[in-house]
Amino acid sequence: MSLELSVVMPCLNEAETLAVCIKKAKGFFAKYDINGEVVIADNGSTDGSQDIAKSLNARVIHVEAKGYGNALKGGIEEARGTYVIMGDADDSYDFENLQAYVDKLREGYDLVMGNRFKGGIKKGAMPFLHKYLGNPVLSFLGRLFFKINIGDFHCGLRGFKKEAFYKMNLQTTGMEFASEMIVKSKLNNLSIAEVPTILSPDGRTRPPHLNTWRDGWRHLRFLLLYSPNWLFLIPGLILLIFGFLGSALLIIQPVELNTITLDVHTLLYTATSIIIGFQFVLFYGLTKIYAVENNLLPKSNRYQKLFKFLNLEKGLIIGGLFVILGIVLTVISVSLWQATNFSNLEPTKLLRYVIPAIISLQLGTQIVLFSLFFSILGLKNAS
Structure with a gap:
């Protein structure tokens, strides 16, 4: 029995x-x-x-x-x-x-x-x-x-x-x-x-x-390691939203809050928030792939669609556009400097071009590198 x-x-x-x-x-x-x-x-x-x-x-x-x-x-x-x-x-x-x-x-x-x-x-x-x-x-x-x-x-x-x-x-x-x-x-x-x-x-x-x-x-x-959404994705998205909104406001002009003025120094922090938030999102993607491919997490339909939606070509194009934007902003910054015969400039004016240029170059480079690595990880899925 x-x-x-x-x-x-x-x-x-x-x-x-x-x-x-x-x-x-x-x-x-x-x-x-x-x-x-x-x-x-x-x-x-x-x-x-x-x-x-x-x-x-x-x-x-x-x-x-x-x-x-x-x-x-x-x-x-x-x-x-x-x-x-x-x-x-x-x-x-x-x-x-x-x-x-x-x-x-x-x-x-x-x-x-x-x-x-x-x-x-x-x-x-x-x-x-x-x-x-x-x-x-x-x-x-x-x-x-x-x-x-x-x-x-x-x-x-x-x-x-x-x-x-x-x-x-x-x-x-x-x-x-x-x-x-x-x-x-x-x-x-x-x-x-x-x-x-x-x-x-x-x-x-x-x-x-x-x-x-x-x-x-x-x-x-x-619980945290098995939930990359809460460990990486959600904190990353919060930082990205805060960084983009804050940077967008401060690039246009300083922000007055009663007796406090937020200027380019605050812009440095909001721009850094974009980079850190983007890193969180990248780690979410890599952690998710590692966990699924090593049988720590089961494959889902959304996971399979991820490889169909994200590919090397799209990543290279998006990353390339960010790099081009960074180069354009850098050229504008140098032109402003050249207009003064390369003399001293008012930092608050020039940094509104320099900081977005640096952030664009960093984001573009990271997107390109992530796309290359992502495509390597996805080879098994594509076969």
């Missing part, structure tokens, strides 16, 4: 709580007549956790590569069930109450997330910073960046189809594995459901493996 459910628990010195977690999971199988197994993904325990698991007839998978994500991937890959439910072996999650997850999986959902904020967080179960800052902020950013209607991105108890796990193509090895699973499910158009889950205090006497600031940063870094 084929197994319906595998309960996978990552394990690193969990001798204090491992037995109770395994017994609860097996009790759940018996209570609901589910053909299941318990898989312990051991990540190098030295406290006898492996012997405890074997004595309770749980399968022990030895995972040499260190890290929360590595341990889970090793256990999930060896799981034999159609469905997999993963959860920490610290007795903070109740493995006797998994039916809500199984019901959603049977309904056809690819990923079923627990929500501790809806189910209830018992006193002392979650540190203050995690409860009121870390989890809410990171979950909000996840919803904002990826348009995922999930209230608790970091709940450690979650279920998924085994076939869906391979579609996710998860790459991370640490605690950010939890965020990647949700993001990759969304990016691959997998169906996601959420069920209330109760979080109890950690049953161990030793400190948890989770490091508040280090692992929080790893989650935030992952």
Whole structure:
């Protein structure tokens, strides 16, 4: 008979709580007549956790590569069930109450997330910073960046189809594995459901493996790197709009703000904003290509259209026009200087030509170079 459910628990010195977690999971199988197994993904325990698991007839998978994500991937890959439910072996999650997850999986959902904020967080179960800052902020950013209607991105108890796990193509090895699973499910158009889950205090006497600031940063870094729109494109567009509007006003004439006069010195900053913003946009394009071509992000129709719309010829033409504009403005600047027999000029007048000339030359050169590099990256797409 084929197994319906595998309960996978990552394990690193969990001798204090491992037995109770395994017994609860097996009790759940018996209570609901589910053909299941318990898989312990051991990540190098030295406290006898492996012997405890074997004595309770749980399968022990030895995972040499260190890290929360590595341990889970090793256990999930060896799981034999159609469905997999993963959860920490610290007795903070109740493995006797998994039916809500199984019901959603049977309904056809690819990923079923627990929500501790809806189910209830018992006193002392979650540190203050995690409860009121870390989890809410990171979950909000996840919803904002990826348009995922999930209230608790970091709940450690979650279920998924085994076939869906391979579609996710998860790459991370640490605690950010939890965020990647949700993001990759969304990016691959997998169906996601959420069920209330109760979080109890950690049953161990030793400190948890989770490091508040280090692992929080790893989650935030992952969300940013997997969302080049928010990391590069949106900040770049804001800088470009601010730079172009500010420069356009200051090139015409100084801007008076009550007793303050904004002149060519401010123009230098607005012009620099254009360059920095354009760099952000270029990095967005390069990051997107790298992520897609290295299977970090799935290909989309918009991505395919990008290569059809942007090509070497268009880039060379646009870049060339900017270079020509820069040269023309440079010639005008030199002509103004020549008209005074190359004597001293009023800086505020000449810089209104010189600064746009320099910016045009820089933009033109960057567009040409980016177009060349972009066309090299797109060779595989064009073939």
